[in-house]
Amino acid sequence: MSSGVPYNDLVELTSAPAFDFGEKVRANRIIRNDGTYAGREIGDILAKKGEVGYVVSIGTFLQKFYIYGVEFIESGNRVGMKREELDRVVRGGRRPAVAQELSTTIEAEPQAAASALRRSSI
Template sequence: MTRRDSDEVEIDAPPLYDFGDKVASRFTIRNDGTFAGKDIGEVLVCKGDVGYVTGIGTFLQQFYIYSVEFIAHGYRVGMKARELIPLDGQPSGDGSGAGL
């Protein structure tokens, strides 16, 4: 059985972010085991870190996963829209318009 965050199928709509969009992380993100070269639980991104969308994929045929290049860290991290805040006037990924 696969656990999902919600019943919403995000990919029924266009992605909230596009290539090159400037975004910030809403949360501190730790390695869940999918980031090679870092230990599980190691911090990958801190709340407020700024990056740019470099790719858009999907996960579980439900969510968009945005590949975000965090320049200060020198690597890319896959993130859901709800984990991001737009910095160039796009709508908020969580639908609330709330900031950091």
Template sequence: MAKISRDSDVVELTAPPWFEYGQKVRVIKTIRNDGTFPGKDIGEVLVRKGDMGYVTSIGTFLQQFYIYGVDLIEHGYRVGLRGKELEKIETFSETESTTEI
């Protein structure tokens, strides 16, 4: 029997979330509807690689993973994404420290 590789061995909740509320992020892979997004067909593209948004909520799934609610302003909706599907663009403290007064 073949060994099935799954993320089930990884428990992200033992560490703090990777991203913060209000943080600007970029999606690093195309995400399709798995049936949990209302108003879209299963398999329909929700987010494309390179789309940007802001973290508006941080939740959990299966007591294992963080799910980040990302407000995708260009699309006009919010999608729940795993940390491994996102990359940080900037943080508030980074933009604040580069601004001259």
């Protein structure tokens, strides 16, 4: 954001999320495990810079930030990402069939939602 306010001082929750369910995004930096990703060592790479994925969930953190659950295609990892760590691949680049399937399964069956992303062509 170009408001001159440091990102960590912003309260994103006063506006709509920057990304929607099913939207195609790209990691704009290397994302490493900070110790919160189960089954992986601290420091392991979870997403490479430039890796493409789809938003499969939207949550909040510290009552300030949106956290986007992104299912990365190449690595298969689902990683919680801040807006500043992501770039939109194509404006409005949602995949309608996948987005519709995700909306019906994301809460009830998170594994089915991840499978829907893997089944779809890239």
